[in-house]
Amino acid sequence: MDIVSILVSKTIVYAIPLLLGALAGMFSERSGIINIALEGIMVFGSLFAALFLTRGITDSTLAATHPQFVVFLAILVAGISGGVYSLIFGFAAIKLKANQVISGTALNIFAPAFAILLAYSVISLGVSSIRLPRGIVMSPEIFGLTIDSMPRWVYTMFFSSLYLTTPISIIILIIAYITLYKTKFGLRLRACGEHPQAADSVGIKVVRMRYIGVFISGILAGIGGFAFAMANGSNHEPDVLGYGFLALAVMIFGNWKPFKILFGALFFSLFKTIAVFASTLSFLPSFGLVKVDNLYKTLPYIITLIVLAFTSKKSRAPKAEGIPYDPGQR
Amino acid sequence: MIDFKFWKKSSKTDKKDNKDKEYAFLSAVISIVVGLLVAIMLLFLLELVAPNSDFSKPILGIKKYFTYSFTSTSTFFKIFYNAAPLMLTGLAVGFAFKAGLFNIGATGQYAFGAFFALVAAILWQFPWWAALLVSIVAGAIWGVIPGLFKAFFNINEVITSIMLNWAGLYLANLLFYNLPAMHTVLPNRTDNLAFANPSAILPNFGLNQLLNTSYINIGIIIAIVVAVIIYIVLEKTVFGYEIKACGANRNASLFAGIKTKSTIIFTMLISGGLAGLAGGIVYLAGTVEFTVESHLLAMGFNGIPVALLAYSQPLAIIATSIFIGFLESSGSGLQGLYSYEMTSVILSVIIYFSAFALIVGHFIKKILKRRKNSKNDQDNETSSDLGIVPEAKPRDDEQIDQKEVVE
Numbered sequence: 001m002d003i004v005s006i007l008v009s010k011t012i013v014y015a016i017p018l019l020l021g022a023l024a025g026m027f028s029e030r031s032g033i034i035n036i037a038l039e040g041i042m043v044f045g046s047l048f049a050a051l052f053l054t055r056g057i058t059d060s061t062l063a064a065t066h067p068q069f070v071v072f073l074a075i076l077v078a079g080i081s082g083g084v085y086s087l088i089f090g091f092a093a094i095k096l097k098a099n100q101v102i103s104g105t106a107l108n109i110f111a112p113a114f115a116i117l118l119a120y121s122v123i124s125l126g127v128s129s130i131r132l133p134r135g136i137v138m139s140p141e142i143f144g145l146t147i148d149s150m151p152r153w154v155y156t157m158f159f160s161s162l163y164l165t166t167p168i169s170i171i172i173l174i175i176a177y178i179t180l181y182k183t184k185f186g187l188r189l190r191a192c193g194e195h196p197q198a199a200d201s202v203g204i205k206v207v208r209m210r211y212i213g214v215f216i217s218g219i220l221a222g223i224g225g226f227a228f229a230m231a232n233g234s235n236h237e238p239d240v241l242g243y244g245f246l247a248l249a250v251m252i253f254g255n256w257k258p259f260k261i262l263f264g265a266l267f268f269s270l271f272k273t274i275a276v277f278a279s280t281l282s283f284l285p286s287f288g289l290v291k292v293d294n295l296y297k298t299l300p301y302i303i304t305l306i307v308l309a310f311t312s313k314k315s316r317a318p319k320a321e322g323i324p325y326d327p328g329q330r
Numbered sequence: 331m332i333d334f335k336f337w338k339k340s341s342k343t344d345k346k347d348n349k350d351k352e353y354a355f356l357s358a359v360i361s362i363v364v365g366l367l368v369a370i371m372l373l374f375l376l377e378l379v380a381p382n383s384d385f386s387k388p389i390l391g392i393k394k395y396f397t398y399s400f401t402s403t404s405t406f407f408k409i410f411y412n413a414a415p416l417m418l419t420g421l422a423v424g425f426a427f428k429a430g431l432f433n434i435g436a437t438g439q440y441a442f443g444a445f446f447a448l449v450a451a452i453l454w455q456f457p458w459w460a461a462l463l464v465s466i467v468a469g470a471i472w473g474v475i476p477g478l479f480k481a482f483f484n485i486n487e488v489i490t491s492i493m494l495n496w497a498g499l500y501l502a503n504l505l506f507y508n509l510p511a512m513h514t515v516l517p518n519r520t521d522n523l524a525f526a527n528p529s530a531i532l533p534n535f536g537l538n539q540l541l542n543t544s545y546i547n548i549g550i551i552i553a554i555v556v557a558v559i560i561y562i563v564l565e566k567t568v569f570g571y572e573i574k575a576c577g578a579n580r581n582a583s584l585f586a587g588i589k590t591k592s593t594i595i596f597t598m599l600i601s602g603g604l605a606g607l608a609g610g611i612v613y614l615a616g617t618v619e620f621t622v623e624s625h626l627l628a629m630g631f632n633g634i635p636v637a638l639l640a641y642s643q644p645l646a647i648i649a650t651s652i653f654i655g656f657l658e659s660s661g662s663g664l665q666g667l668y669s670y671e672m673t674s675v676i677l678s679v680i681i682y683f684s685a686f687a688l689i690v691g692h693f694i695k696k697i698l699k700r701r702k703n704s705k706n707d708q709d710n711e712t713s714s715d716l717g718i719v720p721e722a723k724p725r726d727d728e729q730i731d732q733k734e735v736v737e
Contacts, residue, residue, distance in 0.1 A: 036488065088682075098686035101432050101488050105634060106682035113674035114372075120669050121376040128669075239625060245492045252489065294504035301497040305479070305490060312483040322486075 003281065005157035007273055013161040013231040015262075015269035016169050017042070017240070020224030021247025022254060022261045023176050024217040028086075029256060030180065031213025032193040032206075032320040036104035037089045038221045039244025040111030045082035045222025046229040047115045049074040050130040050236030055122065067135045068142065071164045075223055082222015083215050085111070090214035094207055097324035108244070115238035130236040132229065138162045165227035172220065177258040189213055193318030196325045206325050221247075249304040255316050268300045275299070333568040354641040356694060358684070361639060362653070365680035369672060376668075391667045398663025399656055404543040405663075411615070413655030414549035415440075418608035419633025420651050421560050422473075422601045424642035426487075428564060429597040430577035435476055435491025436605040437630020438498035441623075443469035443606025444613040445502045448520050448620050451530030452512050458530050458614055462552075465610025466603040472498055473602010474595060481591040487598070495626055503622050520620040531616040549611040554648055556604065561644035573597055605630060628674070632658070635677050638684035 021038050028035035035041075053074050063070045085107070092103040116128045123130065140147055140159050147155055180186040189209055191199035196206040221244070228243055229236040250268050254261030275296035278284055286292040308315075373388035399405050419436050426433035433439075446468035450461040476490040506512060512520050523531050532547040564570035575583040576593045584590045608629065613620055636654050640646035654677070661673035 034488075036492075092682060092686055096686040099432075101434065102634070102638065103682055103685040105434065105631065106678045106685065108678075109631060109674050109681065110678035113669075113671035113678065116669045116671045117372070117376060117675065118379070121380040125666070241624065242496050242626070245496065248489065249493060289504065289508050291504065291507040294500040294507070297500040298497040298504075301493040305493050305497075308485050308489070309479065309483050312485050 002153065002156065003277070005153040006160075007270075007277065008157045009160050010273040010276070011266060011269045012166065013163070014272055015265040016163075016165050017224045017228035017231060017243050018247050018250050018269055019173065019262055019265040020165075020169050020220050020227060021244055022250040022265055023173065023258065024220035024224060025248050025251040026180075026254075026256050026258065026261060027176070027189070027213050027220065028217035029251070029318050029321045030193045031189050031210045032196055032318060032323070032325065033090070033093050033210055033214055033217075034100045034104070034322045035086070035089070035214065035217050035221075036101050036248070037086065037107035037244075038217075038224075038247055039240060039242065040104075040108040041082045041086050041089075041218050041221040042225030042228060042240045042244050043111040043115050043238060044085040044225065045078035046225035046236050046240065047111075047118065047130075047238070048081035049078035049222075049226040050132060050229060051118075051122065052077040053132055053136075054130055063133065063135075068138060068164055071136050075165065075168060075226060078222040078226035079219040080222070082220075082225065083218035086214050086218025086221070087211070089218075090211050093324070094210045094214070097326070100322055100324075112238045119238065128238045132234045132236065134234075136163060136230060136234065138164060161231065163227065163230045165223065165230060169223070169227065172223075173258055173262055180258065190318070192325075193320055196320050197327070197329060200327060206327075210325065246300065249300065252315075252317075253304055253307055255311075256318065257316075271296060271300045271303075333572070334563070335568045336566050351641075353695060358639045358641070358650075360694065361680045361683040364683050365676045368679045369676045372675060373668070373672075387667060391664055391672075394663045394667065395660045395672065398660050401663075402543075403541045404545060405659060407541070407543050407545040408659040409652060409655045410550045411545035411547070411617075411655075412658040413652045414553040415608035415612045415629055416632055416636050416654050416658070417550075417553040417557060417647055417651035418604050418611065419630055420636025420640065420647045420654075421557055421633075421644060422604035422608070423633045424637035424640065424644065424647055425560060425564070425573075425604065426597055426601040427637060427642040428570075428577050429573045429594060430580065431477075431480070431487050431594065431597060431601075433473070433476075433491060433598065433601045433605070434488050434634075435473065435494050435630075436601070436633050437626045437628075438491065438495035439469040439473045439602040439605035440609040440630040441502055441627050442472040442498050442609070444609030444627075445505065445620060446606075447610035448512065448523075448613055449505075449509065451523060451614060452521060452526045453509060455527050456530060458532050461530050461614055462607060462610045465606045465614075467606070469606015469609065470599045470603035473605065474599045477595040477598025480598070481594045495630075499623060499626060506620070506622060518622045522619060523614065523616045530614055532611065532614050544617050545615075547611075547615050549615060552607075552611065553651075556607070557644045557648050560604075564644060569593075569596075605633070608633075632677060635680045635684065638681060 021042060024041070025035055025038055053070065089103055089107050092098040093100045119128045119130060120126065138159070140150070140155065147159075178186075180190065188199065188204045189212070191204060192206050192209040192213070199209075200206050224243075224247070225240055228240045232241075246268060250261060250264040253264035253268070274281065274284065275293045278286075278293035278296050279291075284292070284296070287295070289295065370388070370392060373391055374385065377383045377385055377388055399409055419440060422436045422439070423433050443465035447461045447465035450456040450464035451458075456464065472494060475494055476487040479485045479490045480487045506520075515521050520526075532549055534547045537546045538544055564573065572583065572588045572593050575586070575588055576590050576597075580590050583593075612618065612629070632654060636647055636651045639650040639653070657673045657676055661670040664670060664672055
């Protein structure tokens with residue numbers, strides 16, 4: 001029972017950055033911009049949230065009395081810094097009509113390097129990881145429960161690694177769905193990703209919509225980066241171990257649709273978790289190999305490739321993604 | 331199949347090309363200058379936020395950064411030691427660019443090539459040239475998969491190669507752990523080639539002992555030869571023409587009777603092979619060992635600025651890779667002051683500006699034309715002062731607009 005509850009808890013906590021990252025990618029791609037910079041934006045958001053938590057909050061009484069409020073502020077910091085960083089990408093991709101993949105790659109290379117340089121300057125030379133303060137885990141007391149009042153496995157499954165990002169990302173998912181499918185704005189955003197010229201002809205400002213799409217994308221990815229830092233042992237590291245790229249895979253797997261993305265994020269996260277615990281899970285075949293966790297780590301990527309191959313005909317990728325908007329084009 | 335027959339190009343296209351190349355050269359220079367300026371600015375900005383600001387530190391850092399490579403023969407030859415794999419990964423990226431493909435998977439192909447070169451060297455006791463061939467094959471196999479996906483399922487090669495980068499990383503780790511003969515000394519590191527198989531180390535003709543360094547080997551010569559071969563293939567053969575036609579407009583070239591599917595597949599095959607060879611050259615130098623990695627190797631990504639600055643032209647890649655190689659080795663000069671990652675900052679800014687550099691180039695050209703009679707333009711001056719002008723002489727080839735590199 002113990003191992004199952006640990007698996008469930010880890011699956012949920014690692015699914016959150018993937019969910020947020022994939023939703024971030026979805027908003028950008030639905031507006032017609034391939035946001036390959038997710039990885040870099042995640043690092044950026046995580047960096048500033050971590051700095052805010054450890055350096056920015058000097059008023060320790062606030063941190064002591066309302067730790068979750070401080071975490072909430074840190075989430076805002078992560079979102080805003082991610083959003084601002086993504087605008088650098090948006091400027092190149094939308095205004096200057098640059099190649100989106102290349103400028104995205106530039107941001108991916110810049111962010112970890114910048115995170116290291118900044119940490120070296122602000123903290124001390126040679127220290128690139130920032131330890132998040134303790135007490136950012138949401139304890140059962142917040143919900144009026146005590147640890148003793150529940151079975152041990154319930155605590156492990158739901159509370160051992162419950163962070164504020166988890167409920168917030170569920171809310172974000174629902175808002176994302178409503179925005180995309182039930183509002184005027186969502187319809188316009190999707191139109192810009194499918195056929196920007198047609199959208200323009202009915203008065204939608206394509207450039208502005210794409211900027212908004214990229215900005216939302218940056219906000220979500222920034223929060224996702226912070227969620228990753230909390231999930232990954234409450235440490236900000238100058239990289240997110242490919243979660244930005246994995247989020248892209250989740251997005252494709254989820255066919256650019258919010259709730260399918262949630263499913264994809266849980267599915268991928270389960271594989272990641274299984275890979276981490278591969279050596280302790282006795283029911284997993286090891287195929288006579290040592291360090292078989294590496295094999296399970298490849299699975300999400302291989303599965304994505306297979307899914308891509310089989311669904312490429314049915315794929316609902318936004319038609320205009322990756323193509324700079326040219327009003328003169330038919 | 332690949333048609334390596336030579337073909338004769340009409341001189342009509344050359345004039346337009348030369349004009350484009352002027353822009354290309356100018357925008358490369360701009361990208362480099364801006365990259366360096368942003369990095370320098372960043373150093374000062376970092377001092378502002380540092381707990382005890384000391385503005386002599388960035389100045390010292392800049393000085394150290396640019397002089398480090400000339401402090402000893404070792405650091406000097408490290409430029410070319412770095413340039414050899416950069417040239418090859420740059421060629422890999424640039425060659426794919428020519429066909430309109432963005433091979434972001436060069437890093438995975440590089441890692442695969444590196445790993446199998448060492449398997450060949452340590453496990454199979456191959457000599458260095460045979461191990462290099464193995465690295466080419468390994469890289470090509472890993473590179474052709476995105477090509478196949480692109481050709482048969484029309485899936486964007488960027489997505490597939492990103493997936494393969496990570497899958498390849500873990501697969502290489504898995505293979506590493508399951509081949510205990512590769513790492514008899516340390517659990518996470520392959521055995522040193524000097525003990526495992528000295529015949530697999532790239533020859534240096536005794537120059538290393540003579541010049542008291544360990545960074546001279548035949549790698550840079552191999553890389554330059556390969557660059558020239560790629561140049562000939564791209565510019566003088568029917569296959570190269572088909573690649574470029576494919577990159578310029580896939581539908582039009584299909585209509586003109588070019589087998590675009592096989593062109594894509596062979597382009598990715600060759601591109602992967604080049605990246606794999608880069609891995610072989612690095613790890614057969616005998617200076618580094620393959621370690622279990624949890625991150626993608628930077629070398630494959632650094633091929634992107636090399637190719638972008640050179641506008642994917644093979645001979646210009648020789649120059650830009652030496653420049654990037656210089657930046658890479660300069661990063662070590664910052665030790666004790668800043669992090670080695672300063673080079674990554676410069677490279678990322680260069681990539682960022684290269685992404686729309688052609689547009690900036692046109693723009694600058696326009697301004698320059700307006701002030702035609704003014705003395706001389708500043709950009710060329712500053713860059714030649716730094717001694718970093720890539721020798722992007724006009725080449726007679728077709729320029730693929732950056733906008734069309736990735737569809």
